[in-house]
Amino acid sequence: MKHTTVVIIGGGATGIGILRDLSMRGVKAVLLEQGGIASGASSRFHGLLHSGGRYAVKDNEAARECIEENMILRRIGRECVEESEGFFVLSQQDDPAYEKPWVEACAKAGIKTEPVDVKEALRLEPNLDPGIKAVYRVPDSSVDGFRLVWHNAMSARRYGGEMLTHHEVFAIDQEGGKVKGVRARNLVTGEEVCISCDVVVNAAGSWAAKVVELVGLEVGVQPDRGTLVAFNHRFTSRVINRLHMSSDGDIFVPHGSITILGTTSFHADRPDAHEAPTEDVLKLLDIGEVLIPNLRSYRILRAFAGTRPLYVAKGSAAGRAASRGFHISDHSEEGLDGMFSIFGGKFTTYRLMAEKLCDLVCEKLGVHAECRTAVEPLIADPSPAMMEKAAKYFPVHSVPLVANRLGDAFPIVVEKAAAMKSNPLLCECEMVTRAEIEYVASDPSSHSMTDVRLRTRLGMGTCQGTYCSLRTIGALTECRVPFPLSPADNLRDFLQERWKGLRPALWGLQAREMELGRAVYAATLNIDGARDEQKN
Amino acid sequence: MNRKTDIVVVGSGLAGMSAALTAAQSGKKVTLLTHGAGTLAISSGCIDVLGYLNGVRVADPFESMATLPAEHPYSLIGGAETVREAIDWLKSVCRKGGIDMAHAAEEGNHTLITVMGTLKPSYLCPDSFNPDCLKDVHRAAVVTVENMKDVHPGLIIDQLHRYAELSDKEFMEAVLPCPIEHAHRNITPLDIARHVETPEGMKWLEKSLMPYAKLYPVLLLPPICGMKHSQQIWNQLCSALKVKIIEMVSIPPGVAGLRMRDVLKKALNAAGVYMVESAEVVRAEVEEGRCKTVHTLTASGEDAWEADSFIIATGGLLSGGISTAPGKAWESIFQLSLDAPADTEAWSSPDIFGSSFFASMGVKVNHELKPLNGEGNVCLDNVRFAGRVLGGYDFAAEKSGNGVALATGRYAGMLAGKE
Ligand SMILES: Cc1cc2nc3c(=O)[nH]c(=O)nc-3n(C[C@H](O)[C@H](O)[C@H](O)COP(=O)(O)OP(=O)(O)OC[C@H]3O[C@@H](n4cnc5c(N)ncnc54)[C@H](O)[C@@H]3O)c2cc1C
Ligand SMILES: Cc1cc2nc3c(=O)[nH]c(=O)nc-3n(C[C@H](O)[C@H](O)[C@H](O)COP(=O)(O)OP(=O)(O)OC[C@H]3O[C@@H](n4cnc5c(N)ncnc54)[C@H](O)[C@@H]3O)c2cc1C
Numbered sequence: 001m002k003h004t005t006v007v008i009i010g011g012g013a014t015g016i017g018i019l020r021d022l023s024m025r026g027v028k029a030v031l032l033e034q035g036g037i038a039s040g041a042s043s044r045f046h047g048l049l050h051s052g053g054r055y056a057v058k059d060n061e062a063a064r065e066c067i068e069e070n071m072i073l074r075r076i077g078r079e080c081v082e083e084s085e086g087f088f089v090l091s092q093q094d095d096p097a098y099e100k101p102w103v104e105a106c107a108k109a110g111i112k113t114e115p116v117d118v119k120e121a122l123r124l125e126p127n128l129d130p131g132i133k134a135v136y137r138v139p140d141s142s143v144d145g146f147r148l149v150w151h152n153a154m155s156a157r158r159y160g161g162e163m164l165t166h167h168e169v170f171a172i173d174q175e176g177g178k179v180k181g182v183r184a185r186n187l188v189t190g191e192e193v194c195i196s197c198d199v200v201v202n203a204a205g206s207w208a209a210k211v212v213e214l215v216g217l218e219v220g221v222q223p224d225r226g227t228l229v230a231f232n233h234r235f236t237s238r239v240i241n242r243l244h245m246s247s248d249g250d251i252f253v254p255h256g257s258i259t260i261l262g263t264t265s266f267h268a269d270r271p272d273a274h275e276a277p278t279e280d281v282l283k284l285l286d287i288g289e290v291l292i293p294n295l296r297s298y299r300i301l302r303a304f305a306g307t308r309p310l311y312v313a314k315g316s317a318a319g320r321a322a323s324r325g326f327h328i329s330d331h332s333e334e335g336l337d338g339m340f341s342i343f344g345g346k347f348t349t350y351r352l353m354a355e356k357l358c359d360l361v362c363e364k365l366g367v368h369a370e371c372r373t374a375v376e377p378l379i380a381d382p383s384p385a386m387m388e389k390a391a392k393y394f395p396v397h398s399v400p401l402v403a404n405r406l407g408d409a410f411p412i413v414v415e416k417a418a419a420m421k422s423n424p425l426l427c428e429c430e431m432v433t434r435a436e437i438e439y440v441a442s443d444p445s446s447h448s449m450t451d452v453r454l455r456t457r458l459g460m461g462t463c464q465g466t467y468c469s470l471r472t473i474g475a476l477t478e479c480r481v482p483f484p485l486s487p488a489d490n491l492r493d494f495l496q497e498r499w500k501g502l503r504p505a506l507w508g509l510q511a512r513e514m515e516l517g518r519a520v521y522a523a524t525l526n527i528d529g530a531r532d533e534q535k536n
Numbered sequence: 537m538n539r540k541t542d543i544v545v546v547g548s549g550l551a552g553m554s555a556a557l558t559a560a561q562s563g564k565k566v567t568l569l570t571h572g573a574g575t576l577a578i579s580s581g582c583i584d585v586l587g588y589l590n591g592v593r594v595a596d597p598f599e600s601m602a603t604l605p606a607e608h609p610y611s612l613i614g615g616a617e618t619v620r621e622a623i624d625w626l627k628s629v630c631r632k633g634g635i636d637m638a639h640a641a642e643e644g645n646h647t648l649i650t651v652m653g654t655l656k657p658s659y660l661c662p663d664s665f666n667p668d669c670l671k672d673v674h675r676a677a678v679v680t681v682e683n684m685k686d687v688h689p690g691l692i693i694d695q696l697h698r699y700a701e702l703s704d705k706e707f708m709e710a711v712l713p714c715p716i717e718h719a720h721r722n723i724t725p726l727d728i729a730r731h732v733e734t735p736e737g738m739k740w741l742e743k744s745l746m747p748y749a750k751l752y753p754v755l756l757l758p759p760i761c762g763m764k765h766s767q768q769i770w771n772q773l774c775s776a777l778k779v780k781i782i783e784m785v786s787i788p789p790g791v792a793g794l795r796m797r798d799v800l801k802k803a804l805n806a807a808g809v810y811m812v813e814s815a816e817v818v819r820a821e822v823e824e825g826r827c828k829t830v831h832t833l834t835a836s837g838e839d840a841w842e843a844d845s846f847i848i849a850t851g852g853l854l855s856g857g858i859s860t861a862p863g864k865a866w867e868s869i870f871q872l873s874l875d876a877p878a879d880t881e882a883w884s885s886p887d888i889f890g891s892s893f894f895a896s897m898g899v900k901v902n903h904e905l906k907p908l909n910g911e912g913n914v915c916l917d918n919v920r921f922a923g924r925v926l927g928g929y930d931f932a933a934e935k936s937g938n939g940v941a942l943a944t945g946r947y948a949g950m951l952a953g954k955e
Contacts, residue, residue, distance in 0.1 A: 424685055478688050506894060507860040514888075517888075523937050524656070526657075
């Protein structure tokens, strides 16, 4: 049996943030995640690094946390945050009476707002409705959630933190009112692993209530589904919010060459309620049109949904009215020593959440090391010499992008590319080369092409995998990456995953693309028929 | 401007070209209006007739045709007999144009080899794709060209070995040096096929294959054996190297599809069909259930095209014959409703390759390929539909795309030609 000091359940921003924090403080920790890293809410979200403006009026405390963390993350996670800003826009439909209290509340929370002349705003954002009434500039930005979580993971690994992906915790063992360890199943091999430990941290997000059920207790976590729509264009340069009481469908967040519109808020009966219904998509289009009148002319790339881990104190309101603040339960208060749960909050505040939780755990363990996660950058800047070397093996204009995406692994991938005969671009939309794909695929946490997609963004661009997936599986098969699935099955699963995101918005240009996808993979390559005809 | 001919065909995919050529061969004056090149130009150029029925592999496509539902295009046009006739006709058109098309040695489908190393049932293919010779040998080389990102011998071999009938064959990887300038760009089979069309390129291919030809009786290649003279080039390579070469089915751009399209275009020209390219039909004038004119949009304004009858072969979602919006689907020129479920989620199956409204949406027609309204009555008496724009079949899952396009296109051309 394996032994460690702390077991963390959940590999989202919160759990990985905790792994990093504990590892930096010298506490031994192992993290268990049932899917891939950041496969829960931490990648199924809007990617907005909140300035806090959205919460200023309703929850000033949460707003203050946002702006403080926003400034920290721009520093420590520079590679993951776009250097952009946000607008709060008063549309023709919004109540002008909200403007003044909002400006005051922002000031109180420490959020800098600056009025922008409407004409100037329309010059900067020509796709905005010309009828808008007022515009404010705020320090919102876009954050690549997946990358930020991975960079935290790399930093944690550097300090000795361990993580096991595709491991589902199914039991928490206790003895005499104290946790003893956890048992988990490797979902790829079916193997069981037992890890003994002194402390268990439940950072399972929307699944937190389920994890607590394993020890017969209860926590007030309510999964709340939000749908998002990704468009194949960047039609605003900055984050655009509606200047009104937070509501559905009122934020546009640009990421690279795409824009994400969201979101909705519906009670979900399961934490993995990740289906995005057409009804939500249509609702988002209706609301989004108020700010961007030509919204429907853009091609939808996919619709997706995540569940928020909303904290509902017994008897209080759920949904948007519920608190976006976070909560920590020390279950010793209910008679189980050594177990903590942390839930609620936002992606933007993951680091703060981790800090608070680790303070408690360290106190329990008698560790006195200080938290340094706010000052130490997640990854070190690559050296100019390394950047120069990379330019020989990667398309020149993609080098900064690749360096940011890879973080610690950048020098390794550059060396790998240098040793290869050639390093072709396999995914032209997202500039992913063969060396990067081979490296990511051979990471122990990668088990399928879908895992590779998540980390490299392969197949997330315009073609949605129609062109890049065949050549990727070709390259991976050739370099003998040992995936459990056959190439055809891997490819089918990969396409199936993309299909899931397109089904709720299967009309117009995206329907055309899917007819092409089916034609290439079924009519030409017959990978549907191969399912029964190949032996594995 | 208003021009008049006997028949106007819209669309230059396999369906539109088959319809126009057939009608012209029966003595009619035919105009072919087309916006783009159609999917033949990006497809493999093999004629899939019927490979699967409800997900089950069929032994003989013509035998299985009898069991298709009544609304399937093959059933509507008379089944096996009509389809066979169309195939024989296409074979003779191709032969005249310089491409020999091959049936499988035994009754039923070929099992073509793809660049993914998967096998695909198809009825008729150019000689150069015929995989029969692989049955008699134990060893073959799988060849690619350096920097051809979509063709990986390692993948192909891994996949081929997963099929019972090929699991004991010995395959070897072969990579030919790239003969053309590329600089980070993806090299496609089309780039190489065009190069091989030149004397220098032909020499390069023969020379580069030589060492493998000495060791292996069969060479599997991406479709790179030339363009216009592919048949000659392939024959010449096979005899000079004393091997059998099998071209593999590849993804877009479609080399063999372009070869066939070229042959058909020449035949249309010889038959006197007036073909107008880059002409998008944007609307039609309909009076009392008859189409009077279709209108194309050009830089100088709208042109009207008058005819006694019209054949619409505008393809599916991909080519623009069918348009969709949330909860709605319609035929693009006459705005015929395709009875889409109002709930868009009901359009598709959770399985990307499963059967669904999405996979088989298209115009409902009678046995003369004339469109039907909601009550089941003909709503446009002098208009016929052919090819992917038709409903009632899923070309991708069935493997019937070019088969339906050919057979319904020819049938529409024959009926219009007789009027
Ligand atoms: C639609 C939507 C939009 C959002 N937009 C924003 C935004 O723009 N900005 C922002 O700051 N915040 C946003 N949020 C909130 C933010 O996404 C979440 O607060 C945050 O990602 C939660 O992180 P987490 O690590 O707590 O949870 P998660 O990321 O969900 O991680 C929990 C992990 O635990 C794992 N797990 C569960 N049970 C087990 C088990 N038994 N064994 C092993 N592993 C297990 C899960 O697989 C999961 O990966 C949004 C949320 C939603 C739903
Ligand atoms: C990538 C791919 C690979 C395939 N591989 C195979 C294969 O290996 N074997 C097989 O049997 N089938 C295959 N298919 C399917 C097969 O190609 C099609 O089902 C079949 O060719 C359809 O022919 P069509 O003539 O009906 O339509 P299309 O080929 O789509 O042609 C439609 C034509 O109409 C034109 N058009 C559309 N709207 C207008 C307008 N308003 N005005 C003027 N012109 C218009 C278009 O520009 C085009 O020329 C493949 C399809 C694709 C996309």
